[in-house]
Amino acid sequence: MKITMAHGSGGKSSAELMKTVFGTYFHNEILEKMEDAAVLDISGRIAFSTDSFVVTPVVFRGGDIGKLAVCGTVNDLLMMGARPLYLTSAYILEEGLESDLLETCVASMADTAAKAGVKIVAGDTKVVEGSGGLMINTTGIGLIPEGRDISAANLREGDAVLVSGCLGDHHACVLSHRMGLENDIQSDCAPLNDIVDALFENGVRVRAMRDITRGGLGTMLNELANTSRRGIEIEEERLPVRDEVRGFCGILGLDPLYMGNEGKMLAVVDGADAEKALAAMKGTEHGKDAVILGTVTAGGGVVMKTRLGGRRVVDMLYGEGLPRIC
Amino acid sequence: MNTETVVEYLKHYDGPEVKLMEVCGTHTSAIFKSGIRSLISPKIRLISGPGCPVCVTPTAYIDRCIEAAKTEGHTVYAFGDMMKVPGSAGSLSVAKGEGARVELMMSPLDAVAAAEKDPGRVFDIAAVGFETTVPTYAVALAAAEKKRLTNVRFITALKQTFPAVSWICENEEGIDAFICPGHVSVITGSDAFLSFAERYRRPFVVAGFEGEHILAAIYEIVRQLEKGEAKAKNLYPSAVRPGGNPKAKAMIETYFEPGEAVWRGLGAIPASGFYLKEAYRRFDGGSFGLDSDMELPKACRCGDVIVGRVSPGECPMFGKACTPTDPYGPCMVSAEGSCGIWYRNTF
Numbered sequence: 001m002k003i004t005m006a007h008g009s010g011g012k013s014s015a016e017l018m019k020t021v022f023g024t025y026f027h028n029e030i031l032e033k034m035e036d037a038a039v040l041d042i043s044g045r046i047a048f049s050t051d052s053f054v055v056t057p058v059v060f061r062g063g064d065i066g067k068l069a070v071c072g073t074v075n076d077l078l079m080m081g082a083r084p085l086y087l088t089s090a091y092i093l094e095e096g097l098e099s100d101l102l103e104t105c106v107a108s109m110a111d112t113a114a115k116a117g118v119k120i121v122a123g124d125t126k127v128v129e130g131s132g133g134l135m136i137n138t139t140g141i142g143l144i145p146e147g148r149d150i151s152a153a154n155l156r157e158g159d160a161v162l163v164s165g166c167l168g169d170h171h172a173c174v175l176s177h178r179m180g181l182e183n184d185i186q187s188d189c190a191p192l193n194d195i196v197d198a199l200f201e202n203g204v205r206v207r208a209m210r211d212i213t214r215g216g217l218g219t220m221l222n223e224l225a226n227t228s229r230r231g232i233e234i235e236e237e238r239l240p241v242r243d244e245v246r247g248f249c250g251i252l253g254l255d256p257l258y259m260g261n262e263g264k265m266l267a268v269v270d271g272a273d274a275e276k277a278l279a280a281m282k283g284t285e286h287g288k289d290a291v292i293l294g295t296v297t298a299g300g301g302v303v304m305k306t307r308l309g310g311r312r313v314v315d316m317l318y319g320e321g322l323p324r325i326c
Numbered sequence: 327m328n329t330e331t332v333v334e335y336l337k338h339y340d341g342p343e344v345k346l347m348e349v350c351g352t353h354t355s356a357i358f359k360s361g362i363r364s365l366i367s368p369k370i371r372l373i374s375g376p377g378c379p380v381c382v383t384p385t386a387y388i389d390r391c392i393e394a395a396k397t398e399g400h401t402v403y404a405f406g407d408m409m410k411v412p413g414s415a416g417s418l419s420v421a422k423g424e425g426a427r428v429e430l431m432m433s434p435l436d437a438v439a440a441a442e443k444d445p446g447r448v449f450d451i452a453a454v455g456f457e458t459t460v461p462t463y464a465v466a467l468a469a470a471e472k473k474r475l476t477n478v479r480f481i482t483a484l485k486q487t488f489p490a491v492s493w494i495c496e497n498e499e500g501i502d503a504f505i506c507p508g509h510v511s512v513i514t515g516s517d518a519f520l521s522f523a524e525r526y527r528r529p530f531v532v533a534g535f536e537g538e539h540i541l542a543a544i545y546e547i548v549r550q551l552e553k554g555e556a557k558a559k560n561l562y563p564s565a566v567r568p569g570g571n572p573k574a575k576a577m578i579e580t581y582f583e584p585g586e587a588v589w590r591g592l593g594a595i596p597a598s599g600f601y602l603k604e605a606y607r608r609f610d611g612g613s614f615g616l617d618s619d620m621e622l623p624k625a626c627r628c629g630d631v632i633v634g635r636v637s638p639g640e641c642p643m644f645g646k647a648c649t650p651t652d653p654y655g656p657c658m659v660s661a662e663g664s665c666g667i668w669y670r671n672t673f
Contacts, residue, residue: 179432252432253406255359308329308537310361315670 003097008127021103022123025110026089030121038121040086042143047082049073050139057177058105058134062169062187063262065136066109071191071262073140074116075211078196079265081150082142087113088122090137094130105134116191148200154207155228159296160274162267164195164281165289166240167217168259172248185244190263194284202280205270212266215317216258220266221302222316232302234294234314258317268296329538332545339367344551345500346370346544347634349491350507351378351660352535358667360537362544370548373634374664376490377507379455379483380407381632381663382589386616387483388413394450394481394611395426402428402481403437404452407660412653418452434466441470441478450611453482457578458509460484460600464577467609479611482601485587488518489598495526498633503529503547505540508562515570516560523558534562581606588617591629623647628655631664638668645669
């Protein structure tokens with residue numbers, strides 16, 4: 001079956017779609033009340049974030065837009081030290097979308113939400129003219145436990161900078177699909193609850209966290225350094241990049257430092273806790289390849305010690321990071 | 327000799343100041359990425375030459391591509407780094423936002439495949455590049471010919487490295503030696519540089535693209551200069567053969583012929599471009615006479631930067647009116663342009 005404008009009319013077809021697709025996968029006592037708004041009983045410091053997801057293709061090796069839409073928002077909440085609790089999910093469907101494809105994405109969204117420990121408590125669906133595409137917006141709420149103070153402004157000289165795993169997997173995977181390049185690169189799309197929980201459970205003094213999405217590690221490091229008015233020094237030799245991704249980047253003239261990920265994070269922790277943080281990360285499913293990448297310095301900007309022992313500035317990404325000619 | 331010894335030597339070099347030009351944009355990028363400038367004596371200056379095909383493209387060429395993309399029934403296929411190069415009124419990227427049909431290509435064959443699927447539309451390939459890339463256009467043309475397609479066009483701004491290096495040797499006093507382009511040499515062969523070393527009495531050293539390769543080339547050059555030698559040397563023999571790649575050269579010769587080309591900053595250089603031969607002109611998308619390059623602001627020193635007369639930081643527009651997000655000269659646009667690389671390294 002293909003989605004038509006009738007599915008967005010609010011009439012019988014809409015109700016049918018709600019029941020057969022969304023109703024099959026999204027269940028919880030708040031959603032099932034079917035009120036105009038979800039009523040949530042929470043108190044304390046709240047983290048609140050929203051993100052819209054557009055990706056071509058909508059299903060890729062290692063994930064799909066449904067999984068991505070949960071991970072993106074959940075990870076943003078986690079990076080503030082919050083425990084993600086609730087999500088909204090708003091779908092914009094283009095006419096001509098295969099309902100099977102929609103169902104695949106909805107099922108994977110429900111599955112990912114369960115893994116990330118969040119409830120989808122409100123939603124909306126619209127149908128627009130188009131060519132069978134699918135876009136999702138999710139908004140999330142998380143509760144920040146007492147005593148956690150996570151901010152990009154917290155960096156101090158001597159802090160350690162850790163990254164949770166290999167860079168560029170998601171970006172390289174999606175680009176490969178788009179270009180019709182055959183390889184085995186998988187998206188890293190994942191909720192990062194396990195890593196964040198492990199850091200706090202082990203008593204690591206966490207200063208700042210960022211999920212390394214668009215703009216890549218280079219951009220995130222600069223954001224942290226600039227906000228904290230500190231410098232960051234990293235070592236090229238420690239940068240975790242899979243061989244396939246390195247090869248892919250080499251051919252296209254892309255730099256893994258500026259490639260997006262959907263299941264990798266950067267953590268800045270008290271220098272004395274560096275090894276403890278590393279062990280905590282490595283003990284989790286999504287942090288197995290974690291490394292200590294560098295340290296926070298007194299100066300400004302981000303500098304990388306190269307493999308040859310030279311030094312280079314690591315700047316933010318400018319523009320789109322397009323593949324180059326030679 | 328191991329890299330530590332080479333670095334040790336180059337770090338402590340205290341002879342007369344020497345200026346080495348790398349003629350390949352990929353070398354420029356590798357020098358930056360490996361932090362090579364931080365490893366060698368400030369008396370060894372590395373100058374980025376006209377080795378980025380995008381950077382030497384005149385504005386009239388960009389304008390022609392935009393004109394094609396805005397023509398009803400046409401789609402332009404371009405490599406990523408062409409998208410942001412400013413013409414006299416915006417870039418391909420801006421034109422795309424205004425509704426022009428522009429597609430990013432990974433290979434010119436993408437355009438041929440699209441042309442086959444959609445015979446009612448004309449596909450113009452923005453064919454920019456040096457000897458390294460020209461064979462890929464030849465392959466695309468051969469494919470279009472074989473499929474009897476009549477809706478593929480090439481808007482060419484193809485360049486030959488050697489005439490430009492000659493031009494620099496004859497017109498610029500200050501360059502003491504050349505780090506020769508590894509990729510180009512794979513096609514042309516390292517022998518091509520032998521006569522250059524003799525004629526211009528300067529070292530010409532072909533290098534690979536790892537930091538170690540470039541350091542080895544710098545070392546070779548500095549040692550030659552210290553001994554008063556001027557030899558051509560191939561330090562990238564794993565990829566570069568003396569005679570180059572005959573098959574690729576034959577492909578180029580089948581479809582293209584040399585002609586005068588305009589290099590941004592250098593001006594017109596005889597026989598420095600490649601154009602479609604008469605027999606294949608039906609595939610040309612309007613590549614001739616694209617020589618005007620007058621639209622850049624007077625203060626822009628792109629041309630001087632390309633030949634190493636000034637470093638990017640000496641251009642009055644650098645980092646102020648001209649930045650990677652809002653570039654004037656193509657040296658700032660391309661990932662391999664000297665200004666873009668310099669900006670990222672210093673700001």
